[in-house]
Amino acid sequence: MRVTRELHAPKPALSPAPDLTTRGTLNRMAGPSERIVTLLSLLQDGRAWHVAELAERASTSPRTLRRDIHRLRDLGYPVARSSGGSYQLVSGDAMPPLVLTDEEALAATVGLRFAVLDQIEETTSAADTALAKLERLLPSRLRHRMEALLPPTPPVHTAEQVAPHTLRQLATSASLHQHVRFHYTDHAHQHSQRSTEPYHQVLLGRRWYLLGWDLDREDWRTYRVDRITDLTVPGTTFDPRDLPSSGVVRFVRDSHRFPETPPPAVVRFHAPAATLSELLPHHEGRLEDIDESSCRYTITIHSWEWLLITLTATGIPYRIESPDELVTYARDTAQRIAQAADP
Template identity: 45%
Template sequence: MTDTPARLLNLLSLLQTPREWPGRELAERLSVSPRTIRRDVDRLRELGYPVEASKGAVGGYRLVAGTAMPPLLLDDEEAVAIAVGLRAGAGHAIEGVEEASVRALAKLEQVLPSRLRHRVSTLQNATIPLTRGDGATVAPGTLTSLAGAVTGQERLRFGYRAGDGTETKRLVEPYRLVSTGRRWYLVAYDLGREDWRTFRVDRVSEPFPTGARFSPRELPAGDAAAYMTQSMSRAQPELDLDVSFGAPAEFVAARLPAHLTPTATGPDGCRLRTRTTDSTEWLAVRFAMVDAPFTIHGPEPLRAYAAELGARLGAASSQG
């Protein structure tokens, strides 16, 4: 193999297999001399790949963890597996799947060959997850379009449906994507309203990057997370939540979102005290799904809604 760039890529592909490679075996695989392998290893190190060499009869080369993340070489099956996993997580805004995951998906899908992109779409469309996040489903293509516009600092057009069903067209300067665990939001400067806005991504349709670049404005709250918190507080009043459960704290915590974490009151009980902007309707249903007895100590709107919901469910179950 005389093509040095192609040989380096093949050598890197072999080294990314989690094992130690004797120099002679690498030389045989690539049809070059052990001396050439040593030179190629030095070139990879210069490019930032941490290749470690060990001496002795069973010594060899292996790729180890470094201080930075160098580019990876993926075969077809690996690329499809990663893309499907990122799409599944991004599409349902699962807790812990942050903006970085969407950026990774956007980068990967940008370079996927058409044959692999088709395989990813086919596999995802043929798979139905048993469990879903609490938020509305988001099309991965919408997320990757928004992420690309954020990263490229490119103005974006899209259709938007408000909570009351009103449809509008927006032209924005996208700033950040934010996941709240239940839903994805886009923080952007709305050029038509001349002000900052947050948009629920599941209500965004037909996002279209315009190609026009912009210099990011200074966000009033300093960062997107703080701005989202302020925006959601204005839209939904905070509730002083106080709920006790007749089950261990670990059992209850595993069945609630991460921002609702109870404190143990004993081996078989726990109590949840926090402030939240979640709706009373959503909280009542979530607590009922914990599959444990619970008592709502406050706030009163939540107590009232839980009583109303319980009455409706009781009436529904009594009807023959």
């Protein structure tokens, strides 16, 4: 009975996986609860495990292993057994709790942080709650690493959000090669009805785009999904065409003139690097001393507006060394601020 209480005791849905020894096998576990977590962490890699190999990696006997497999099934984990005697964790009717390694937990947390910035209606709250659950369980050693990977500025939601049913319907129609019709508003605010063969949806610059063959214009077109309304599926299908030779992502990028990676911004501060190290997001750039009283900050970033705000917020005198475009942008911004402050 004591074993039953341990097996059914509440446990977090996301917990770190056991550490590996230098020989590649898992550390020997004393209790059944720890043994179950060890077994689960092994099964979650998706491969089919033979009984003998799985028992050796879990540091237990084949007989005990089989009992533990039954316990996992009782807890809702769909562990299947093949005709050859191998065990494998497969998909089931519900989402069971997961065991994550440190790197997996870190990747999931950072991904959820950025998912909060998405443009899909009704999903932000789900990302927020999932992130809150994971961050509550995140060990302090991982919390510091996570913060180092994220930008220091708070997330900002954009106004152009995409209806989730639009993304789902476009994805389904592309998969089934179904024609779609919709009302579209272009960048010049011109309205039109489009009949299209949908192929791929691409996320670029925090916006969703659809690559499709426009039947009326008889050419490839890209559409911003947030500008698509009144989407319908007439029920007809099409034979897929050869995609643009440049590739889907490159074609969408070129069609909407996405900027290439900008040149790095180089800024000289009249203070040593030690003074600036706590004031700048140096994990996104490089901070190095020039001499005892000055340092140089180098960073590649698309938003010069954000960079100027960050530089000015340090309160340390600085001078922009390059590129010339940033120097011009800073001068124009300073002029606008000065004019706004005039009585």
